[in-house]
Amino acid sequence: MFDWNDLKSFLAVAETGSTLAAAQALRVSQTTVARRIAALEEAIGLDLFERRQAGYALTPVGETMLASALAVRDAADRFQDAAGARSRDAGGTVSLTTMEIFAVTILPPILRDLRAAHPGIHIHLDTSDEPRDLATGAADIALRSSKQPAGAGLVGRRIADNPWTVYSSRDYADRHGIPHSREQLATHPFIGGGGHVWEPYQAWLRQYGLEESVVMKYDSASGLLAGVRAGMGLTILPAFLADREPDLIRCIPPKVEDTTGLWLLTHERLRRVPRIRIVLDFIANALTRLGRE
Numbered sequence: 001m002f003d004w005n006d007l008k009s010f011l012a013v014a015e016t017g018s019t020l021a022a023a024q025a026l027r028v029s030q031t032t033v034a035r036r037i038a039a040l041e042e043a044i045g046l047d048l049f050e051r052r053q054a055g056y057a058l059t060p061v062g063e064t065m066l067a068s069a070l071a072v073r074d075a076a077d078r079f080q081d082a083a084g085a086r087s088r089d090a091g092g093t094v095s096l097t098t099m100e101i102f103a104v105t106i107l108p109p110i111l112r113d114l115r116a117a118h119p120g121i122h123i124h125l126d127t128s129d130e131p132r133d134l135a136t137g138a139a140d141i142a143l144r145s146s147k148q149p150a151g152a153g154l155v156g157r158r159i160a161d162n163p164w165t166v167y168s169s170r171d172y173a174d175r176h177g178i179p180h181s182r183e184q185l186a187t188h189p190f191i192g193g194g195g196h197v198w199e200p201y202q203a204w205l206r207q208y209g210l211e212e213s214v215v216m217k218y219d220s221a222s223g224l225l226a227g228v229r230a231g232m233g234l235t236i237l238p239a240f241l242a243d244r245e246p247d248l249i250r251c252i253p254p255k256v257e258d259t260t261g262l263w264l265l266t267h268e269r270l271r272r273v274p275r276i277r278i279v280l281d282f283i284a285n286a287l288t289r290l291g292r293e
Contacts, residue, residue, distance in 0.1 A: 004076075009036035010048060011069050014062070018055040091120025094279045097139035100127040100195075101221035105241045107143075110286040114279065121275050129195035129220070134267040140276055142265045143283070145238050149263050156265035157284060160291040162240040163254035164197075169247050172231040179234070179251050182208050189233035193217035194224045201236050238262075240291065262287070 012022035023030040048062035132138035192214035
């Protein structure tokens with residue numbers, strides 16, 4: 001059985017008359033083209049070219065086989081065009097699950113641009129505090145902050161480092177100063193809660209003896225953001241978004257062990273579904289650009 005690349009070399013040499021010109025057209029070496037021609041002739045048991053000093057000339061058999069080879073190339077081109085059109089025209093609903101704090105800060109302008117570029121795709125945004133199980137189809141795509149995503153069959157990419165650390169508003173810092181050490185944190189009020197982030201947040205406070213510093217609790221992570229913006233006190237937020245909030249100041253650097261990643265994930269059975277692929281690539285590219293700003 002011959003290789004498709006052997007057939008491409010046959011067509012290129014037939015059209016250009018030499019292995020050198022064919023190699024330039026295919027962007028490979030002249031040796032590679034000559035080797036592929038020889039491999040094709042051996043595979044089918046026919047001589048397709050006469051090797052002449054002036055170049056390669058099709059044999060009568062080669063002339064006959066050329067029409068069939070062109071038909072194969074045309075069929076491959078139609079297949080590629082159809083696949084491209086399918087991807088461009090892909091439509092339908094894509095379920096995207098993430099924390100509410102990401103849904104109300106960094107995602108809206110990205111989803112606006114996605115809608116403009118691909119109006120046939122409709123996004124269902126799920127901001128449940130409980131991580132959705134992509135393996136059971138509870139969501140198509142997840143944007144998560146974690147050290148290492150857990151779940152069967154997950155595929156995706158780590159977009160950026162996303163440590164959670166302590167922030168205050170600029171107004172609060174002007175009035176009360178910025179704590180630059182863990183000892184100084186004990187003299188400031190904290191905003192707690194944050195839905196499912198509260199368990200690791202509370203463990204962090206407990207580790208440094210700061211549980212009694214919590215003066216108010218919110219049920220969601222976006223509540224933490226609202227509270228710190230209002231100058232109510234300090235809180236812990238994901239750096240990927242908090243560092244891009246003009247009204248917020250990072251108080252202390254995160255510990256290495258507190259560093260998580262921002263992950264964009266789907267299930268392996270969905271990775272090649274056109275509408276899923278479009279949304280994954282669009283959001284990943286947008287977040288990567290945002291991370292460089």
